[in-house]
Amino acid sequence: MTQAVNPEELAERFIGLEQHEATHDRLVWGMRQNRDKSVAGVPEWEHLRELASQIKEHTLTHLDHYLEQFEQNATKLGTHVHWALDAEEHNSIVYSILRDHGVKSLIKSKSMLQEECAMTPYLQRRGIDVTESDLGERIQQLSKEPPSHIVVPAIHKLRSDVAELFARNLGTDPGNSDPHYLTEAMRQNARPRFMSADAGMTGANFAVAETGGFVVCTNEGNADIGACVPPLHIASIGIEKLIPRARDLGVFIRMLSRSALGSPITQYTSHFHGPRSGGELHVILVDNIRSDRLGSADFWHALKCIRCGACMNTCPVYRRGGGLSYGATYSGPIGVILDPGFNLDKYRELPFHSSLCGSCSEVCPVKIDIADQIYKWRRVVAGNGMLRLTKQVGMSALGAALAHPTLYRGGEAVAQTALSHTPRFLLYNPFNPWGKHREMPTAPGHTFRTWYLKNRRTNELT
Amino acid sequence: MNSRERILASVRKNLPRPAVPLPALSEPNGKRVVSALGYKEHFTNLPEVQHSPEDTELLSSFQKQLEAMGGRWFTVADAASVRAKVSELFPDARVVCSAVPEVPGTRRVERISDPHELDDVDVGVVRSPLAVAEAGAVWLTQSELVVNALGVLAQHLIVLLDPSVVVATLHDAYEQIGLGASPYGLFMAGPSATGDIEGVIIHGAQGARSLTVLIVPPQANGEGVA
Amino acid sequence: MISSEQPKPAELRRQRDQGRRIGLFIPCYIDAFFPVVGIATLELLERLGCSVEYPLQQTCCGQPMANSGCQEDSAATEALFVNCFKGFGTIVGPSGSCVHHIRCHFDAIEQTPETKKVRAGARELVEFLHDDLKVEAFPWAAFPHKVGLHNSCSAVRGLGHARPSERIIEPYFSKTRDLLQKVPGVELIEIDRPDECCGFGGSFCVTDEAVSAKMAYDKVHDFHRHGVEYIASADMSCLMNMKGVIDRLKLPLKVIHIAQILNGGPL
Numbered sequence: 001m002t003q004a005v006n007p008e009e010l011a012e013r014f015i016g017l018e019q020h021e022a023t024h025d026r027l028v029w030g031m032r033q034n035r036d037k038s039v040a041g042v043p044e045w046e047h048l049r050e051l052a053s054q055i056k057e058h059t060l061t062h063l064d065h066y067l068e069q070f071e072q073n074a075t076k077l078g079t080h081v082h083w084a085l086d087a088e089e090h091n092s093i094v095y096s097i098l099r100d101h102g103v104k105s106l107i108k109s110k111s112m113l114q115e116e117c118a119m120t121p122y123l124q125r126r127g128i129d130v131t132e133s134d135l136g137e138r139i140q141q142l143s144k145e146p147p148s149h150i151v152v153p154a155i156h157k158l159r160s161d162v163a164e165l166f167a168r169n170l171g172t173d174p175g176n177s178d179p180h181y182l183t184e185a186m187r188q189n190a191r192p193r194f195m196s197a198d199a200g201m202t203g204a205n206f207a208v209a210e211t212g213g214f215v216v217c218t219n220e221g222n223a224d225i226g227a228c229v230p231p232l233h234i235a236s237i238g239i240e241k242l243i244p245r246a247r248d249l250g251v252f253i254r255m256l257s258r259s260a261l262g263s264p265i266t267q268y269t270s271h272f273h274g275p276r277s278g279g280e281l282h283v284i285l286v287d288n289i290r291s292d293r294l295g296s297a298d299f300w301h302a303l304k305c306i307r308c309g310a311c312m313n314t315c316p317v318y319r320r321g322g323g324l325s326y327g328a329t330y331s332g333p334i335g336v337i338l339d340p341g342f343n344l345d346k347y348r349e350l351p352f353h354s355s356l357c358g359s360c361s362e363v364c365p366v367k368i369d370i371a372d373q374i375y376k377w378r379r380v381v382a383g384n385g386m387l388r389l390t391k392q393v394g395m396s397a398l399g400a401a402l403a404h405p406t407l408y409r410g411g412e413a414v415a416q417t418a419l420s421h422t423p424r425f426l427l428y429n430p431f432n433p434w435g436k437h438r439e440m441p442t443a444p445g446h447t448f449r450t451w452y453l454k455n456r457r458t459n460e461l462t
Numbered sequence: 463m464n465s466r467e468r469i470l471a472s473v474r475k476n477l478p479r480p481a482v483p484l485p486a487l488s489e490p491n492g493k494r495v496v497s498a499l500g501y502k503e504h505f506t507n508l509p510e511v512q513h514s515p516e517d518t519e520l521l522s523s524f525q526k527q528l529e530a531m532g533g534r535w536f537t538v539a540d541a542a543s544v545r546a547k548v549s550e551l552f553p554d555a556r557v558v559c560s561a562v563p564e565v566p567g568t569r570r571v572e573r574i575s576d577p578h579e580l581d582d583v584d585v586g587v588v589r590s591p592l593a594v595a596e597a598g599a600v601w602l603t604q605s606e607l608v609v610n611a612l613g614v615l616a617q618h619l620i621v622l623l624d625p626s627v628v629v630a631t632l633h634d635a636y637e638q639i640g641l642g643a644s645p646y647g648l649f650m651a652g653p654s655a656t657g658d659i660e661g662v663i664i665h666g667a668q669g670a671r672s673l674t675v676l677i678v679p680p681q682a683n684g685e686g687v688a
Numbered sequence: 689m690i691s692s693e694q695p696k697p698a699e700l701r702r703q704r705d706q707g708r709r710i711g712l713f714i715p716c717y718i719d720a721f722f723p724v725v726g727i728a729t730l731e732l733l734e735r736l737g738c739s740v741e742y743p744l745q746q747t748c749c750g751q752p753m754a755n756s757g758c759q760e761d762s763a764a765t766e767a768l769f770v771n772c773f774k775g776f777g778t779i780v781g782p783s784g785s786c787v788h789h790i791r792c793h794f795d796a797i798e799q800t801p802e803t804k805k806v807r808a809g810a811r812e813l814v815e816f817l818h819d820d821l822k823v824e825a826f827p828w829a830a831f832p833h834k835v836g837l838h839n840s841c842s843a844v845r846g847l848g849h850a851r852p853s854e855r856i857i858e859p860y861f862s863k864t865r866d867l868l869q870k871v872p873g874v875e876l877i878e879i880d881r882p883d884e885c886c887g888f889g890g891s892f893c894v895t896d897e898a899v900s901a902k903m904a905y906d907k908v909h910d911f912h913r914h915g916v917e918y919i920a921s922a923d924m925s926c927l928m929n930m931k932g933v934i935d936r937l938k939l940p941l942k943v944i945h946i947a948q949i950l951n952g953g954p955l
Contacts, residue, residue: 012898057482136658179659211642221669228611250633265597269649295476355889358845362854378757399761437901438932448726
């Protein structure tokens with residue numbers, strides 16, 4: 001049995017870092033507010049959400065057709081198309097392409113899929129030098145941590161953390177935490193790596209079946225440097241990224257950055273159709289349980305995700321506990337519904353790392369029923385006997401008491417007596433989590449029922 | 463069965479039913495958005511949003527949005543004015559790599575075969591065939607860039623734009639750009655940017671430090687391309 | 689003051705058979721810890737001319753177990769609920785989260801016609817007053833205080849009490865606000881994050897305690913910062929959560945259920 005990730009404990013640790021948590025919550029809520037502001041300027045927004053959802057559902061319910069169409073059209077353009085059943089095969093395909101081309105150093109832009117496949121350590125173990133080019137990803141790479149947010153991977157760090165990290169790794173001034181200074185230092189450090197890289201790798205936000213091309217959205221332009229400078233470009237694309245036609249991109253590109261950051265488009269929206277002049281292009285279509293998830297009536301809608309991050313921006317649990325508390329590639333609400341599909345055992349606590357407020361479902365541009373799926377994953381966890389023992393026992397006891405009116409009323413009486421008579425030092429003990437930050441409710445001395453019997457009973461029907 | 467066959471077989475076996483038809487991309491009734499300038503009111507009050515549905519406002523909407531994305535623009539009259547503006551904005555530029563007849567530059571991109579040769583470019587000059595008002599973005603392909611890396615390796619980028627090629631939304635843009643005709647196509651909205659360190663927006667993260675759009679229709683050269 | 693004269697048993701039986709009696713559902717934690725909310729709800733419905741009966745054997749709607757994914761443990765409680773309320777065409781309860789559970793989940797038991805009828809007949813107090821009774825005035829009530837309105841997540845996103853802030857593009861509306869504004873003296877105060885979750889979330893508040901407490905702290909400070917005196921809500925569970933934090937921090941804030949304001953007490 002795998003060691004289960006304990007998001008509550010990890011979240012508690014982050015909350016203990018007061019300045020980190022306060023800054024994180026403020027910045028990420030700010031992204032939600034920016035999303036609101038930009039959506040307010042698009043009166044047809046709810047119509048677009050419905051279109052985006054339907055286009056994705058159409059594509060997924062015809063996925064075999066669109067995958068074949070994409071492969072056909074991509075191949076016509078001179079793109080090499082590979083298929084990987086799982087993470088291991090993806091990594092091995094990447095390695096064999098790199099090895100065949102004598103690649104020693106690789107520069108890559110952000111790809112959640114490559115993160116999911118643990119590609120970087122795989123390649124590094126085989127002697128390939130891998131550099132993350134996205135600033136946030138590079139910060140995380142240097143920290144030896146996974147990304148904490150899909151769009152801004154290092155948002156949980158303070159500028160002082162980055163200053164200290166760069167001082168150790170890039171030789172910058174540890175006393176200078178000005179983000180302009182630090183970003184410039186990264187620019188100067190990254191440029192020679194781009195120039196000397198033998199290959200560039202990207203992910204893809206969308207793969208267009210009609211044209212055989214794919215789209216990568218960044219704000220830094222790092223994907224473009226990696227794709228346009230080295231002679232070899234490899235893109236990893238999850239099979240769920242397919243969309244039917246070029247014109248469908250209008251819907252998604254209009255929604256992606258507004259949902260993520262509140263700007264109408266990312267600074268760079270790059271479309272790749274076949275190799276650049278003098279270059280070679282490889283695309284790896286990856287399954288890695290996506291086709292299995294497709295077959296799940298409760299959970300296949302999660303495949304509509306366009307990786308905007310709006311759900312994590314709005315999630316009150318994510319903002320307080322931080323993205324690293326999920327212990328997985330995907331964090332936030334989308335992580336809660338994706339990760340247990342990869343490893344139910346390891347991620348069995350994630351569905352409970354949510355107050356079920358439902359805000360995520362409301363901001364999702366493709367109308368994934370995220371909150372409903374979180375609820376359903378809880379049933380899967382409980383149904384597989386994977387609930388934490390205390391909770392399992394507690395729920396059974398509660399269920400039994402609440403099913404029997406006499407037991408329930410007895411329990412109420414006990415609770416009221418305990419509340420009124422237990423001394424404070426006993427009541428607020430380590431086994432009383434409520435009491436850690438909250439006062440217990442006071443015992444009113446009677447219940448509604450007893451009041452009703454006294455004040456209305458004479459009119460009660462038998 | 464190889465992986466391709468296995469994946470397709472697994473997909474076919476798992477296709478959710480009933481199948482969902484492809485929706486028509488209809489435009490809902492109401493105003494089209496070409497400029498989304500946001501709002502300042504509280505949640506309970508209706509937002510005050512500025513829309514610019516008129517075609518005559520496409521250029522001004524594009525200009526406003528370009529600025530919001532961190533870019534800047536100038537209107538210039540002719541090729542000589544373009545050259546003057548470039549010198550005025552970047553007096554210390556040593557390497558000016560141009561793809562346009564209006565600006566000879568110190569290096570012609572048509573002569574470059576290897577993108578690595580563009581590492582030292584201070585200013586790149588290209589012309590965009592189409593801009594999108596709602597996004598403040600210009601469209602550039604391998605045809606305009608010649609060497610794709612010019613768009614991201616130049617320290618500063620200047621983009622010439624005919625004012626009559628501005629369309630309202632990305633829907634309009636995708637109808638017109640003939641996606642797939644070029645191996646590379648880019649919507650560039652402002653300079654390179656990042657907010658990865660405490661959400662502070664920095665321009666010039668990896669790509670161009672600045673994006674300047676010079677609004678001028680294509681001009682006959684005047685000075686002769688070397 | 690409208691006196692609530694109780695009809696005779698035979699009359700009550702006839703009313704119930706004709707479907708004009710309301711079954712009063714009082715959530716378990718209100719019964720146990722906040723009976724004044726139940727009293728206020730009952731009195732208010734009676735003042736408005738409703739014939740209300742409280743089935744004595746009721747306990748709970750089953751939400752605590754169901755929300756933990758424990759369908760089996762929830763089944764008997766849900767069955768008991770159906771049994772208690774099967775005779776009523778309309779069931780009213782002062783809790784958004786419970787009514788949301790009844791209408792939208794409540795599937796640990798077989799969905800017999802009886803179960804479906806009970807589920808469809810469940811109404812939360814605010815929506816009952818606003819949509820069904822269309823109450824225009826509460827002449828017996830006055831509440832001259834600065835009030836911060838808290839719509840629970842189940843109420844906003846589950847039952848449609850108000851426009852959620854995420855749907856910024858849709859016109860603003862709020863049923864709770866409409867009702868409160870009919871009470872003389874109520875001054876409604878806006879806060880920075882009007883519909884961010886308060887952190888209760890059922891058993892979440894004890895299993896994910898650090899996150900839940902931080903959410904509650906932030907919520908309470910948002911109200912406090914804006915000079916609110918009373919936090920009002922249609923959900924006592926949220927108020928219980930916030931009250932716990934308020935009392936620990938000794939902040940000058942009070943919590944009150946909307947039924948207590950609309951009924952003019954008890955406090």
